[in-house]
Amino acid sequence: MHAILQKVSALTQWTTDSPRPCPLCSGMERKLLFTREQWEIVQCSRCDMVFIGTQFAYDVQAQYHDWADEHAKEFQRRKKRQPVMLFLSRLLRPLRPHTEGRMLSQALRWRRGGKLLDFGCGEGAFIELAAKHFNVTGIELSPRAAQISQQRVRSARIFDGPVTEIAERELPAETFDVVTQFGYIEHEWHPLSGLRAAHRVLKPDGVTVIKTPNYASWNRYIRGTDWCGYHIPGHCNYFTPHTLSELFRKAGFEPLPGLLLDSLPTSDSLWMAARKPA
Numbered sequence: 001m002h003a004i005l006q007k008v009s010a011l012t013q014w015t016t017d018s019p020r021p022c023p024l025c026s027g028m029e030r031k032l033l034f035t036r037e038q039w040e041i042v043q044c045s046r047c048d049m050v051f052i053g054t055q056f057a058y059d060v061q062a063q064y065h066d067w068a069d070e071h072a073k074e075f076q077r078r079k080k081r082q083p084v085m086l087f088l089s090r091l092l093r094p095l096r097p098h099t100e101g102r103m104l105s106q107a108l109r110w111r112r113g114g115k116l117l118d119f120g121c122g123e124g125a126f127i128e129l130a131a132k133h134f135n136v137t138g139i140e141l142s143p144r145a146a147q148i149s150q151q152r153v154r155s156a157r158i159f160d161g162p163v164t165e166i167a168e169r170e171l172p173a174e175t176f177d178v179v180t181q182f183g184y185i186e187h188e189w190h191p192l193s194g195l196r197a198a199h200r201v202l203k204p205d206g207v208t209v210i211k212t213p214n215y216a217s218w219n220r221y222i223r224g225t226d227w228c229g230y231h232i233p234g235h236c237n238y239f240t241p242h243t244l245s246e247l248f249r250k251a252g253f254e255p256l257p258g259l260l261l262d263s264l265p266t267s268d269s270l271w272m273a274a275r276k277p278a
């Protein structure tokens with residue numbers, strides 16, 4: 001109980017900070033879409049980017065907000081509000097494509113081997129598969145998850161800390177053939193810095209591949225604030241194919257033509273890839 005109270009007081013302390021600039025265009029003009037607890041979900045008046053409009057620091061995020069806790073909380077919230085939807089979703093799970101397998105095939109579409117860096121590698125399920133094709137390195141904010149990753153893939157180099165800081169400090173420029181970001185960029189409070197970090201460590205002609213919730217999905221319009229892409233405050237950026245392409249260009253990338261299936265509004269997930277021009 002004491003730990004929970006500490007968490008709440010830390011969150012309150014850190015979220016009364018100044019407003020967060022738009023992560024895509026740095027604009028400060030925004031309209032409020034909705035609030036949940038102390039968090040405001042806003043849309044930039046200049047570029048339409050949707051994001052959490054309050055500042056939040058990395059160290060607090062790592063210390064007080066392990067993603068494993070947050071997913072359990074979101075699961076309980078849905079169980080209470082949408083028991084039937086959740087039941088159906090779990091029932092249909094075996095029919096859905098295996099997520100890590102799909103991540104691997106997305107990476108293999110662009111590069112068949114070489115050095116792969118995974119941003120936000122979590123507990124290492126993806127890099128374990130990827131290690132059969134690539135020489136893998138991972139960065140993970142949660143120390144607990146980073147440790148599990150390292151135990152799982154002993155040959156990999158796993159760094160524990162914020163992606164942008166680790167990439168800058170520990171990794172030389174123009175080293176990697178692929179940077180994968182599956183479920184990372186929606187969590188990154190500085191997503192442009194995240195993409196710039198990917199750009200710096202990639203070799204010329206290297207590719208970055210992203211999976212993130214698709215804010216342009218029809219399901220989001222239908223389900224409103226109960227949409228499965230909303231994990232608040234875990235997900236602080238909500239991209240459409242358009243806003244993610246713009247962010248790629250700002251970071252110096254050239255968006256690659258995806259398969260039509262990967263960015264349809266029928267999908268809750270958005271898969272996109274971009275190339276660092278040679």
Ligand SMILES: [Zn+2]
Binds near residue numbers: 044
């Ligand atoms: Zn903006």
